[in-house]
Amino acid sequence: xxxxxxxxxxxxxxxxxxxxxxxxxxxxxxxxxxxxxxxxxxxxxxxxxxxxxxxxxxxxxxxxxxxxxxxxxxxxxxxxxxxxxxxxxxxxxxxxxxxxxxxxxxxxxxxxxxxxxxxxxxxxxxxxxxxxxxxxxxxxxxxxxxxxxxxxxxxxxxxxxxxxxxxxxxxxxxxxxxxxxxxxxxxxxxxxxxxxxxxxxxxxxxxxxxxxxxxxxxxxxxxxxxxxxxxxxxxxxxxxxxxxxxxxxxxxxxxxxxxxxxxxxxxxxxxxxxxxxxxxxxxxxxxxxxxxxxxxxxxxxxxxxxxxxxxxxxxxxxxxxxxx
Ligand code: NDP
Ligand code: GDR
Numbered sequence: 001x002x003x004x005x006x007x008x009x010x011x012x013x014x015x016x017x018x019x020x021x022x023x024x025x026x027x028x029x030x031x032x033x034x035x036x037x038x039x040x041x042x043x044x045x046x047x048x049x050x051x052x053x054x055x056x057x058x059x060x061x062x063x064x065x066x067x068x069x070x071x072x073x074x075x076x077x078x079x080x081x082x083x084x085x086x087x088x089x090x091x092x093x094x095x096x097x098x099x100x101x102x103x104x105x106x107x108x109x110x111x112x113x114x115x116x117x118x119x120x121x122x123x124x125x126x127x128x129x130x131x132x133x134x135x136x137x138x139x140x141x142x143x144x145x146x147x148x149x150x151x152x153x154x155x156x157x158x159x160x161x162x163x164x165x166x167x168x169x170x171x172x173x174x175x176x177x178x179x180x181x182x183x184x185x186x187x188x189x190x191x192x193x194x195x196x197x198x199x200x201x202x203x204x205x206x207x208x209x210x211x212x213x214x215x216x217x218x219x220x221x222x223x224x225x226x227x228x229x230x231x232x233x234x235x236x237x238x239x240x241x242x243x244x245x246x247x248x249x250x251x252x253x254x255x256x257x258x259x260x261x262x263x264x265x266x267x268x269x270x271x272x273x274x275x276x277x278x279x280x281x282x283x284x285x286x287x288x289x290x291x292x293x294x295x296x297x298x299x300x301x302x303x304x305x306x307x308x309x310x311x312x313x314x315x316x317x318x319x320x321x322x323x324x
């Protein structure tokens with residue numbers, strides 16, 4: 001039985017990845033950080049199937065102890081301060097989690113389980129200001145937020161440890177991926193939750209920032225499968241993962257409100273508070289290398305993703321109040 005260690009198991013991707021690896025027969029161990037509450041909502045259905053160990057990306061010793069104890073065959077580093085907007089208000093902490101945290105993970109692995117395989121959750125935010133479209137592994141990086149800068153550090157330290165120490169370490173450059181488990185502050189989930197509230201008469205408006213930004217949105221369940229595939233290759237390498245299609249926030253609104261027969265223009269208000277100091281205008285992937293070498297392809301198209309998320313939020317709100 002192979003053992004996988006996941007940081008960020010309580011997050012969107014961590015929960016889908018844990019499900020995938022359990023289905024493949026892995027022993028799954030998740031790193032959780034100490035908290036005065038236990039907000040394990042996304043993995044509540046897995047609590048008796050996964051093991052949890054306490055450690056923190058800020059604490060080197062705790063990571064080394066966790067790896068020495070668990071002896072993982074595969075390590076998935078998904079933990080991060082992952083919300084771009086917060087990276088301007090907490091830039092130093094974002095660097096500690098999202099950048100230096102990766103070095104702590106790689107150092108822990110190198111010193112305790114050097115033959116393990118390491119996945120780093122890199123991001124299309126590293127492309128930032130458009131240099132080339134579609135964006136592929138060779139596209140130059142130009143991050144536009146403290147988050148993007150921190151992820152770029154995480155990407156290069158992963159490449160560097162592979163080249164310096166011969167570790168099996170890969171960086172997955174994933175474009176936006178969403179699901180009913182997406183955090184409520186991200187634009188897709190904010191919209192689908194807003195649509196459900198408005199449809200059920202529990203809200204009258206939805207306040208958003210830049211509606212012209214374009215993103216390559218896929219389904220998180222597909223993307224965790226790509227992570228796993230990256231660690232099954234003979235030679236470690238870095239891969240872009242996305243759908244190859246791009247849509248604006250405005251198009252997302254049209255689709256989401258349209259799904260419940262509402263006109264988004266009657267409810268959406270633009271609000272300066274949600275505009276960013278620097279924006280990433282256009283993201284669209286070229287996932288050809290992943291298709292060729294990993295045999296990976298996305299299975300949920302844009303429309304299906306939006307509808308899945310709206311339907312899930314409608315069901316959740318109806319169940320919460322028992323009406324609607
Ligand atoms: P989430 O925000 O849903 O989850 C983040 C996870 O990181 C949570 O489990 C959180 O734990 C954990 N975490 C944060 N700080 C620490 C810390 N100091 N020590 C231990 N754990 C910590 O993110 P996603 O699941 O959406 O994303 C997973 C990873 O992929 C992130 O690194 C993200 O930046 C990256 N990424 C995501 C993309 C996307 O579209 N979703 C695209 C590209 C990259 P807690 O529950 O305690 O807060
Ligand atoms: P992003 O996701 O920054 O791409 O990072 P987010 O959903 O936060 O923003 C997408 C785009 O929507 C615009 N936008 C708004 N965004 C939010 N959150 N709230 C709003 O009200 C709003 N109005 C407009 C934003 O300006 C932006 O252009 C996500 C995260 O998961 C990262 O961790 C990951 O690395 C990248 O995707 C790939």
